[in-house]
Amino acid sequence: MARSIKYYIVAAEALPEIFIKVAEAKRMMQTGEVDTVGAATKLAGISRSAFYKYKDSVQPFNDMKSEHIITFQAMLKDNTGVLSRVLAVFAKSGANILTINQSIPTNGCAAVTISAETSEMAESLEQLVTEVSGLEDVIKFEILAG
Numbered sequence: 006m007a008r009s010i011k012y013y014i015v016a017a018e019a020l021p022e023i024f025i026k027v028a029e030a031k032r033m034m035q036t037g038e039v040d041t042v043g044a045a046t047k048l049a050g051i052s053r054s055a056f057y058k059y060k061d062s063v064q065p066f067n068d069m070k071s072e073h074i075i076t077f078q079a080m081l082k083d084n085t086g087v088l089s090r091v092l093a094v095f096a097k098s099g100a101n102i103l104t105i106n107q108s109i110p111t112n113g114c115a116a117v118t119i120s121a122e123t124s125e126m127a128e129s130l131e132q133l134v135t136e137v138s139g140l141e142d143v144i145k146f147e148i149l150a151g
Contacts, residue, residue: 014148023051023055023059024059024063026049026050026051026055027049027051027055027056027059027060027063028063028064029049030042030045030046030048030049030051030056030060031045031060031063031064033045033048033049042056042057073122073123073124074103074120074121074122074123075120075121075123075130075148075150076118076119076120076148076149076150077118077119077120077121077134077137077146077147077148077149078116078117078118078145078146078147078148078149079091079116079117079118079119079137079143079144079145079146079147080114080115080116080117080143080144080145080146081114081115081117081142081143081144082113082114082142082143082144083110083113083114083115084142087140087141087142087143088105088107088117090140090141091117091119091137091140091143091146092105092119094133094136094137094140095119095121095133095137098126098127098128098132098133098136099125099126099127099128100121100122100123100125100126100133101121101122101123101125102119102120102121103120103121103122104118104119104120105117105118105119106118106119114144118149130148134146134147134148
């Protein structure tokens with residue numbers, strides 16, 4: 006039986022310090038600041054064993070968008086212009102919409118998924134989510150996959 010892996014997005018302030026240090030060691034290696042795991046772990050102030058224990062489980066949120074294609078999920082009220090206002094936020098941010106899928110509205114709401122290429126965005130994903138979430142008639146807006 007295959008083990009199901011769950012993922013959570015957690016504010017860095019809530020994480021144990023070891024996870025932050027593992028992420029920092031990984032960043033140093035990816036950017037070329039250091040050439041070896043030993044050097045990265047020494048600079049981060051962690052042991053090599055701690056690095057290897059957590060390295061596959063810790064990934065900064067921004068790294069999740071490495072391919073720059075993010076899928077968003079929204080629940081919108083069935084009112085004229087709501088989807089248009091959501092898409093205007095995407096356009097303003099510099100995101101390139103790839104797909105839009107909308108369900109037939111039921112009970113006055115429609116589920117919408119939007120996939121967008123985000124490498125040319127002028128703002129962060131967090132800013133985009135906050136701005137869309139604050140629009141009138143947007144019930145829920147979140148990142149589904151990336």
